[in-house]
Amino acid sequence: MTRGEKAGRIQAILDQLFPETPIPLAHHDPYSLLVAVLLSAQTTDKKVNQVTPALFAAASDPAAMAALGEARIREIVREVGLAPQKARAIEGLSRMLVEAHAGRVPSDLEALERLPGVGHKTASVVMSQAFGVPAFPVDTHIHRLAARWGLSDGRSVERTERDLKRIFPREDWNRLHLQMIYFGRAHCPARWHRLEDCPICSWAATKKRMREEARANDALRQRRRG
Numbered sequence: 001m002t003r004g005e006k007a008g009r010i011q012a013i014l015d016q017l018f019p020e021t022p023i024p025l026a027h028h029d030p031y032s033l034l035v036a037v038l039l040s041a042q043t044t045d046k047k048v049n050q051v052t053p054a055l056f057a058a059a060s061d062p063a064a065m066a067a068l069g070e071a072r073i074r075e076i077v078r079e080v081g082l083a084p085q086k087a088r089a090i091e092g093l094s095r096m097l098v099e100a101h102a103g104r105v106p107s108d109l110e111a112l113e114r115l116p117g118v119g120h121k122t123a124s125v126v127m128s129q130a131f132g133v134p135a136f137p138v139d140t141h142i143h144r145l146a147a148r149w150g151l152s153d154g155r156s157v158e159r160t161e162r163d164l165k166r167i168f169p170r171e172d173w174n175r176l177h178l179q180m181i182y183f184g185r186a187h188c189p190a191r192w193h194r195l196e197d198c199p200i201c202s203w204a205a206t207k208k209r210m211r212e213e214a215r216a217n218d219a220l221r222q223r224r225r226g
């Protein structure tokens with residue numbers, strides 16, 4: 001099976017498993033999505049959705065957020081990890097949006113990446129989910145799955161993004177990005193698992209990968225017995 005054929009079969013399975021792809025982070029406009037995505041680094045979407053209602057009730061646009069100030073933002077978002085850095089970034093980007101973008105979130109990848117605390121992945125999520133521009137943000141789930149399914153070599157997230165963009169049709173990137181995240185959350189356990197039971201790895205993983213997983217599973221079982 002060629003890589004293209006494999007990608008087509010994977011896409012068909014993802015479409016079947018996840019026909020709907022709601023955006024997991026609660027938001028009401030591009031600005032609230034940008035802030036929510038920034039807050040989601042190294043924490044769960046559920047945790048972010050618990051703190052953002054209070055944050056946006058206190059300040060719903062960049063000018064109000066800049067006026068709210070870093071200390072108050074930190075207090076409101078303290079339950080998400082890395083709250084001090086995230087609060088500083090939220091205040092900084094809000095100020096920059098007011099000063100350089102008339103208080104609006106630019107629909108421009110490079111301009112987004114220039115905002116404090118906004119990296120390529122965050123900017124790509126905003127382009128995709130707020131503006132509908134095709135992008136393929138690669139998070140840890142997607143990076144790992146692309147390697148396990150033999151769609152990329154797993155050396156870096158940059159290579160994974162490049163490979164996925166080459167293999168899948170541009171108009172499907174936004175949906176696939178979310179479908180892969182949903183797949184990883186639903187099917188990839190934190191601990192050992194049987195590749196044979198997985199709707200995709202069971203046929204898409206390479207023999208080498210299957211052997212590695214089997215060895216890891218055996219080692220884990222041995223440790224548990226010992």
Ligand code: SF4
Nearest residue numbers: 148187188195198201
């Ligand atoms: S076999 Fe495991 S790693 Fe591979 S996709 Fe399925 S659940 Fe995830």
